[in-house]
Amino acid sequence: MPGERSRFIRARVVIPPALEEQAVAGLWDVGCLGVQVTAAGRVARLTLDAYFPGLAPRRRLAARLRCSLLQVGLGPRARPRLSVVRAGRWIEKWQRSLRPMPIGRFLVVPEGCDAAAVSPRRRVLRVRFGQAFGTGEHATTRMCLRLLGAHLRSDERVIDLGTGSGILAMAACRLGAGRVVAVDDDPAALAVARANLGDNGLVGSVKLRRSDVAAACQSGAFDLALVNIGASTIEGLLPHLARALTRGGRAVLAGLLIDDEDRLLRAAAGCGLVLLDRRRLRPWSALVLRRP
Numbered sequence: 054m055p056g057e058r059s060r061f062i063r064a065r066v067v068i069p070p071a072l073e074e075q076a077v078a079g080l081w082d083v084g085c086l087g088v089q090v091t092a093a094g095r096v097a098r099l100t101l102d103a104y105f106p107g108l109a110p111r112r113r114l115a116a117r118l119r120c121s122l123l124q125v126g127l128g129p130r131a132r133p134r135l136s137v138v139r140a141g142r143w144i145e146k147w148q149r150s151l152r153p154m155p156i157g158r159f160l161v162v163p164e165g166c167d168a169a170a171v172s173p174r175r176r177v178l179r180v181r182f183g184q185a186f187g188t189g190e191h192a193t194t195r196m197c198l199r200l201l202g203a204h205l206r207s208d209e210r211v212i213d214l215g216t217g218s219g220i221l222a223m224a225a226c227r228l229g230a231g232r233v234v235a236v237d238d239d240p241a242a243l244a245v246a247r248a249n250l251g252d253n254g255l256v257g258s259v260k261l262r263r264s265d266v267a268a269a270c271q272s273g274a275f276d277l278a279l280v281n282i283g284a285s286t287i288e289g290l291l292p293h294l295a296r297a298l299t300r301g302g303r304a305v306l307a308g309l310l311i312d313d314e315d316r317l318l319r320a321a322a323g324c325g326l327v328l329l330d331r332r333r334l335r336p337w338s339a340l341v342l343r344r345p
């Protein structure tokens with residue numbers, strides 16, 4: 054619906070400039086589509102405006118934001134104020150600026166970009182933007198795409214936990230995965246993922262499910278799990294992941310900061326998962342764990 058596509062939730066939070074990097078990471082962690090940073094006065098404070106899909110349930114979003122900002126080191130007084138806004142100039146500018154992005158073995162082609170971008174060497178992923186995280190712009194998605202290219206073997210069973218736009222599930226299909234299940238608890242994200250599957254001719258290749266990620270781990274055994282979702286959720290998910298992976302199965306984890314690595318690796322070891330690979334794009338980290 055055009056009205057809903059041009060509606061966004063803005064979360065405004067005012068922070069000391071020294072905490073900008075952590076705060077922006079905390080906002081991305083919750084799945085924002087873009088962040089605008091404004092300095093006021095003598096730059097004693099920064100105002101961050103983070104934009105989220107207009108259909109996101111607001112109460113849940115507010116709770117996730119508070120939790121995420123606390124985790125990256127902002128005190129409890131950094132309470133984001135939420136309001137509904139129409140797509141402003143920043144959205145139009147951002148959308149116009151999107152170009153086809155070569156990422157590892159893929160070419161991510163944002164909606165509206167020229168089909169001439171089709172590359173014979175790279176697998177094309179067409180992605181709509183606007184109401185779900187996962188346009189290929191964000192460092193965490195990019196690292197997942199690269200790690201997927203390096204660690205997926207053909208015909209493997211894949212689960213994409215927190216699929217957002219569906220970009221990682223589609224990428225897995227393009228590389229010859231067998232069964233692919235993609236899960237999200239946000240109906241708006243699932244609607245975008247469904248549309249993206251259609252645009253890419255992958256309806257029927259990916260089973261989309263509305264579910265919490267922990268519950269979805271009970272839906273079978275998987276050779277590869279893709280999880281780009283934020284450190285706290287990942288930490289709680291590790292025991293479920295360990296049970297869902299086959300022997301030799303791997304989990305690509307992203308959405309965590311470099312500072313989160315040690316804590317997550319200790320928790321992973323407690324679940325019998327070992328580190329196989331790692332990528333970093335400051336301040337973000339992505340880990341590949343293996344069940345021996």
Ligand SMILES: C[S@@+](CC[C@H](N)C(=O)[O-])C[C@H]1O[C@@H](n2cnc3c(N)ncnc32)[C@H](O)[C@@H]1O
Nearest residue numbers: 186187194215216217237238239242265266281
């Ligand atoms: C950062 S986005 C990742 C999107 C995409 N996989 C990517 O890599 O770009 C995280 C997604 O996880 C979903 N999510 C967060 N917590 C969840 C939970 N507990 N259960 C199911 N989905 C969740 C959000 O709705 C969001 O779409």
